[in-house]
Amino acid sequence: MSAKSSMESIRSDFSFALAPDKLAPSVDGPMVWRNSELDPVRYLYNLTTAEVAEIRLAVIHFKLSGLARSDISKETFPLSEQLSNKLAGFSKELHSGSGVVVIRGLHSARFNDEEAVIAFVGTCAHICPERATDSYANQTLSHIRDATYEKVPHWAKDIGLAGSKITDKMDFHSDRFSGDVLAMHVRNDGGAGNGGEQFVASFWSIYNALLEKDPAALETMAEAQWPFELKQKDQDPYLELGPTLFFSKGKPMCQLVKAPLLGGAHIPRHPSMPNLSKEQLHAIHVVEETAREVCTQLDRQQGDIQLINNLSVMHARAAYGMTNNKPSTRHLLRMFLRDPKNAWDKPVTFRHNFDDPFTFGRPQEIPVRDFDPWRKISGRESHG
Structure with a gap:
């Protein structure tokens, strides 16, 4: 396959039912980085x-309002114009900069669990005002934690624990049709020596590398x-065919996630599902291999809000273990976001898949605590 001309690629707003005739040309700009080129100085902001x-005052204001957490917005979580504009500016860095932002300093506020959720959701509302909510459990905020020691109820025995509830390592992936921006709040990093280190890799760097050395893998994607x-x-799973690589206006977008393709120890793949082809297995292998070559470890501290472009930056984590011979205390809050002012155009054929989590009017569940790691959405398709 020869590369598209730059102008053709820029004008493209199309996703293909099969493979595209041509791959988009190599990409450049601040979203193309390797290893230490993404220095924390580039993506870290320390709150004063x-x-x-x-x-903290905005959290108190919201609590006194008596509104439901689903009503958190820029208007109900008021910040000064200066701070609000500063937070909004991070959206530009996520969409046209490096694709990674870390906001540091909320640990000093010593929030309780409810306040931490409100602070996380409220701060993010000034960056990307739209929150993704799945259509199966109305889940907007989820808890990333160790639930492997909890007794599995009978009704959930065939669902399995989602990747967010287990301690295994996760290879590089982008969460499929979950949202434009992945947002996480580090409530507890599990302590020194507990593992769970996080890594990010520019998919644009991966794309450029594979375009040169293995374009067939990109064609397969x-x-x-x-x-x-x-x-x-309570029903058998069903099969959905789709690509793992999309193009829109010159931007390659990755939506490669392994759990719904390969299954795992906690979420086995149903025997009725077809196996991946040797070309697909090869593509998974070379993407992971290249991601490891270009990745960097994310600088993490307690209280951080981490924001990652879920279309152009892949993420991974190391396995983490027990804390003082008990289930790990590692605990992150997670949401998926969109900023309509800076959001990338989505390919036409799969636009509904990208837009569905942001369906207007859908009830939003924003739980302070995670009492149900086996909810019906667990392991459905996206994460890990």
Whole structure:
């Protein structure tokens, strides 16, 4: 396959039912980085003492309003124009900069669990005002934690624990059709020596490398023949075919996630599902191999808000273990976001898949605690 001309690629707003005729040309800009080129200085913002106090006041304001957490917005979580504009500016860095932002300093506020959720959701509302909510459990905020020691109820025995509830390592992936921006809040990093280190890799760097050394792998990714297994509560899973690589206006977008393609120890793949082709297995291998070559470890501290472009930056984590011979205390909050002002255009054929989590009016569940790691959405398709 020869590369598209730059102008053709820029004008493209099309996703292909099968493979595209041509791959988009190599990409450049600040979203193309390797290893230490993404220095924390580029993506880390330290909140001032005054800004932390301002966020705390906004939390108190919201609690006194008596509104439901699903009503958190820029208007109901008021910040000064200066801080609000600063937070909004991070969206530009996520969409046209490096694709990674870390906001540091909220640990000093010493929030309780409820306040931490409100602070996380409220701060993010000033960056990307739209929150993704799945259509199966109305889940907007989820808890990344160790649930492997909890007794599995009978009704959930065939669902399995989602990747967010187990301690295994996760290879590089982008969460499929979950949202434009992945947002996480580090409530507890599990302590020194507990593992769980996080890594990010520029998919644009991966794309450029594979375009040069293995374009066939990219062609395979762009084919809408990947057999995703979508789990359902009390029903057999069903098969959904689609690509793992999309193009829109010159931007390659990765939506490669392994759990619904390969299954795992905690979420086995149903025997009725087809196996991946040797070309698909090869593509998974070379993407992972290249991601490891270009990745960097994310600088993490307690209280951080981490924001990652879920279309152009792949993420991974190391396995983590027990804390003092007990289930790990590692605990992150997670949401998926969109900023309509800076959001990338989505390919036409799969636009509904990208847009569905942001369906207007859908009830939003934003739980302070995670009492149900086996909810019907667990392991459905996206994460890990």
